[in-house]
Amino acid sequence: MRFLLALLTSAGAPLAAQQTNAERILSGRDTPSHDYDLIHQTIEVRNFDWDATAFDGRVTTTVVSRRPGLNAVALDMGRRLAVRSVIAAVGRSGGRSARLQFTRPGDSIVVRLAKPAGFRDTVRFTIDYRGKITHGRGLYFFKGEGRPHRPQQIYSGGGTDGNPNWIPTYGAPHDKATWDLVATVPASYTVVSNGRQISDVKGPNRTHTVRWRQERPASTYLISLVVAPFTRVTDKWRDIPLNYYVYPEDAPLARRLFGMTPDLMETYTRLTGVKYPWPQYSQATVTDFVGGMENVGATTLVDWLPDNRAYLDRPWYRRALIPHELAHQWFGNLVTTGNWVNYWLNEGMAEFMAGQYWATKLGRRNEEDYYLEEYRQYLELDGRRRVPLAAYSSNVVYAKGALVLQMLKQYLGADRFWASINRYLTKHSFGNALSDDLRRAVLDATGENLHWFWNQWVYQAGHPELVVSAAYDSAESSLALTLRQVQVDTAQPDSSGLRYSTPLIFRAPLSIRVGTTRGDVRSRVLLDQREQVVRISGLRSAPTMVVIDEDNSLLKTLTFEQPSRWLATQLARDPNLWNRAWVIEQLSRRGSDSVAAAALARAARSADYYRVRAEAALALREFPPAVAEPALQAAARDTSSSVREAAILALGAIGGEKAESLALAAWNRDSSYAVRATALGVVAHLDSAGSKELVRRGLTMPSYRDVIQTAAITAARDVADSAIVEGLAGILGEQRLVALTLAGLARRGDTQALSILVRHRDDKRPWVRRWVLEAIEQELEKGS
Numbered sequence: 001m002r003f004l005l006a007l008l009t010s011a012g013a014p015l016a017a018q019q020t021n022a023e024r025i026l027s028g029r030d031t032p033s034h035d036y037d038l039i040h041q042t043i044e045v046r047n048f049d050w051d052a053t054a055f056d057g058r059v060t061t062t063v064v065s066r067r068p069g070l071n072a073v074a075l076d077m078g079r080r081l082a083v084r085s086v087i088a089a090v091g092r093s094g095g096r097s098a099r100l101q102f103t104r105p106g107d108s109i110v111v112r113l114a115k116p117a118g119f120r121d122t123v124r125f126t127i128d129y130r131g132k133i134t135h136g137r138g139l140y141f142f143k144g145e146g147r148p149h150r151p152q153q154i155y156s157g158g159g160t161d162g163n164p165n166w167i168p169t170y171g172a173p174h175d176k177a178t179w180d181l182v183a184t185v186p187a188s189y190t191v192v193s194n195g196r197q198i199s200d201v202k203g204p205n206r207t208h209t210v211r212w213r214q215e216r217p218a219s220t221y222l223i224s225l226v227v228a229p230f231t232r233v234t235d236k237w238r239d240i241p242l243n244y245y246v247y248p249e250d251a252p253l254a255r256r257l258f259g260m261t262p263d264l265m266e267t268y269t270r271l272t273g274v275k276y277p278w279p280q281y282s283q284a285t286v287t288d289f290v291g292g293m294e295n296v297g298a299t300t301l302v303d304w305l306p307d308n309r310a311y312l313d314r315p316w317y318r319r320a321l322i323p324h325e326l327a328h329q330w331f332g333n334l335v336t337t338g339n340w341v342n343y344w345l346n347e348g349m350a351e352f353m354a355g356q357y358w359a360t361k362l363g364r365r366n367e368e369d370y371y372l373e374e375y376r377q378y379l380e381l382d383g384r385r386r387v388p389l390a391a392y393s394s395n396v397v398y399a400k401g402a403l404v405l406q407m408l409k410q411y412l413g414a415d416r417f418w419a420s421i422n423r424y425l426t427k428h429s430f431g432n433a434l435s436d437d438l439r440r441a442v443l444d445a446t447g448e449n450l451h452w453f454w455n456q457w458v459y460q461a462g463h464p465e466l467v468v469s470a471a472y473d474s475a476e477s478s479l480a481l482t483l484r485q486v487q488v489d490t491a492q493p494d495s496s497g498l499r500y501s502t503p504l505i506f507r508a509p510l511s512i513r514v515g516t517t518r519g520d521v522r523s524r525v526l527l528d529q530r531e532q533v534v535r536i537s538g539l540r541s542a543p544t545m546v547v548i549d550e551d552n553s554l555l556k557t558l559t560f561e562q563p564s565r566w567l568a569t570q571l572a573r574d575p576n577l578w579n580r581a582w583v584i585e586q587l588s589r590r591g592s593d594s595v596a597a598a599a600l601a602r603a604a605r606s607a608d609y610y611r612v613r614a615e616a617a618l619a620l621r622e623f624p625p626a627v628a629e630p631a632l633q634a635a636a637r638d639t640s641s642s643v644r645e646a647a648i649l650a651l652g653a654i655g656g657e658k659a660e661s662l663a664l665a666a667w668n669r670d671s672s673y674a675v676r677a678t679a680l681g682v683v684a685h686l687d688s689a690g691s692k693e694l695v696r697r698g699l700t701m702p703s704y705r706d707v708i709q710t711a712a713i714t715a716a717r718d719v720a721d722s723a724i725v726e727g728l729a730g731i732l733g734e735q736r737l738v739a740l741t742l743a744g745l746a747r748r749g750d751t752q753a754l755s756i757l758v759r760h761r762d763d764k765r766p767w768v769r770r771w772v773l774e775a776i777e778q779e780l781e782k783g784s
């Protein structure tokens with residue numbers, strides 16, 4: 001999501017050089033000053049014009065002055081919104097009115113009041129304007145491009161800073177207000193917005209006017225408008241009405257997907273001890289959306305509804321998207337970050353909660369699975385740019401946010417953790433919070449002052465990079481473990497003088513398990529030095545495995561060279577998923593080691609959790625066919641599509657006749673879209689001549705999110721013949737990748753591909769013309 005950067009009223013003073021992130025956040029300087037309190041807005045929109053991407057707007061704003069002598073009110077308002085007039089309501093009843101002067105500095109409007117308002121005086125005025133929109137800035141005007149079932153529609157969706165691009169409002173999150181949203185649209189279109197629908201009145205020229213009312217205060221970045229010809233599927237949780245708004249063609253898919261909502265609400269309510277806080281919950285699907293946006297009581301989601309077969313591949317939509325956005329109704333919407341520096345309070349909590357839902361539904365291993373994915377995302381992001389959780393534009397607010405909260409839960413234990421969360425939510429309901437407010441909630445609920453935890457995980461960046469070595473002393477029956485933290489602190493201030501530091505020493509309790517043939521020994525240590533030696537005594541025989549951080553309660557990287565035998569034992573005995581994934585990665589680099597091969601083959605066939613089998617199968621691609629193939633052949637028949645997909649990929653890397661026939665069998669018979677898509681790519685790679693017919697058929701094969709079509713288009717780059725190129729021409733309007741592929745082929749001398757592109761520069765579908773021109777330009781750039 002994007003961030004609100006240039007706020008009119010924010011403090012513009014340059015920062016003192018070398019100020020650390022923690023100083024800055026604790027001083028609260030990132031919440032902008034603000035001399036009025038936004039109370040209510042009535043937002044009226046009408047005359048939507050899809051061709052001009054424009055509409056007419058009229059917004060009546062009520063504010064209360066927070067200082068004596070308030071002579072102007074500044075609102076955020078995109079410069080493309082053309083103001084016709086500003087009229088003040090004068091007197092309590094608003095009976096008389098007066099035109100007000102205004103100026104438009106930047107993306108704002110400053111309304112000059114007729115006379116200065118006193119401290120606590122109420123001020124009300126109406127801005128009348130023509131909203132000219134750049135498509136995708138604040139509002140999206142979708143005209144029905146691409147696939148036929150996606151109808152013409154309009155939706156708001158600029159993320160956290162988008163709404164001032166279509167309505168004048170106060171954009172920062174720390175001033176909550178109520179609002180009415182009144183939209184006049186063609187009669188066949190549904191209007192979805194926040195709060196409750198108050199009225200729906202027929203108007204002239206086959207229009208209707210729908211009024212929604214948000215009666216409890218919320219931040220204005222959560223104002224939402226969706227206009228589309230929807231079918232509404234209704235549901236209920238306790239006394240809360242639930243609405244799933246989908247295109248008529250998607251209606252048969254809606255209940256299976258969104259039907260998880262009541263159970264999610266029940267689970268979140270039980271975990272947090274705070275009931276779902278809004279009068280109803282709507283979920284509306286729209287085209288070409290970035291994912292989801294948790295508008296208050298009315299989430300907007302992309303229109304990728306899985307069909308029945310797609311559920312075999314654990315669709316992200318169900319796994320992450322719906323749970324994440326619903327969690328925001330508590331974290332972000334009920335309690336909102338006080339400024340964008342503390343944005344992780346919104347995103348980290350929402351991302352964390354989805355994992356907690358799966359933990360309660362599917363158990364411990366599934367919970368670990370969820371956070372393992374977050375961990376991998378985090379490492380990738382942290383590798384690109386190292387920023388603390390609490391920082392402007394921090395790129396780790398989702399993944400690291402979720403991981404830090406999971407760590408906190410492991411540290412406190414579930415009961416104390418949820419009691420702390422309950423404190424946080426109840427104390428700041430319908431208000432705002434900063435990072436330190438969450439720490440105080442923990443302090444209130446548990447008596448634990450976690451300054452050290454916040455300091456290293458929230459205000460500073462990075463994570464411990466642990467390097468471990470082991471020495472066994474048989475005479476002493478003890479194991480000496482040297483634990484070193486090798487992370488570095490580059491200590492470079494950024495352009496604003498802000499310095500993001502990485503702790504050279506992270507503090508954390510850690511559990512170590514040493515396995516022997518005569519019983520295991522466990523030891524708890526406090527990690528609190530740059531280098532420390534831990535001696536584990538009482539071993540009754542030599543170690544057979546050494547597990548550092550047994551329950552993976554510390555966010556870290558681990559370097560620990562060990563004999564393959566130890567790793568193999570751990571892979572067989574350690575239930576923790578992160579630990580096993582780490583072991584698989586170690587073993588995967590030992591391609592000529594028979595102990596490693598046997599351990600991976602065993603895991604690929606028979607580990608108790610699908611992800612372990614899948615990762616072990618994939619790791620076997622680095623091993624000789626004689627050991628890898630039998631295990632992969634078994635994995636290719638696994639009940640989990642992820643394992644089958646991994647097996648086919650690994651076989652593709654190994655190659656040979658066996659691999660080819662297994663991939664072909666998967667293409668022909670597998671029930672999963674993902675497996676078939678992968679198999680198509682593998683067959684095309686292994687047998688470019690024999691796979692042409694199969695690639696051509698793949699181009700038009702329907703699948704969830706077009707994974708098979710996309711695999712076929714990708715394969716076409718390498719195996720294209722005349723029939724395939726003709727097939728590409730036939731699907732030119734379905735996705736952008738087709739034009740790019742044709743342009744790539746044309747550049748390599750395919751005259752048929754070139755003539756197709758030339759012909760379709762004048763295609764009657766505007767999006768096809770656009771895609772073709774973009775593709776030609778892009779290829780020309782490569783050529784020059």
Ligand SMILES: [Zn+2]
Pocket residue numbers: 294324325328346347350
């Ligand atoms: Zn979110």
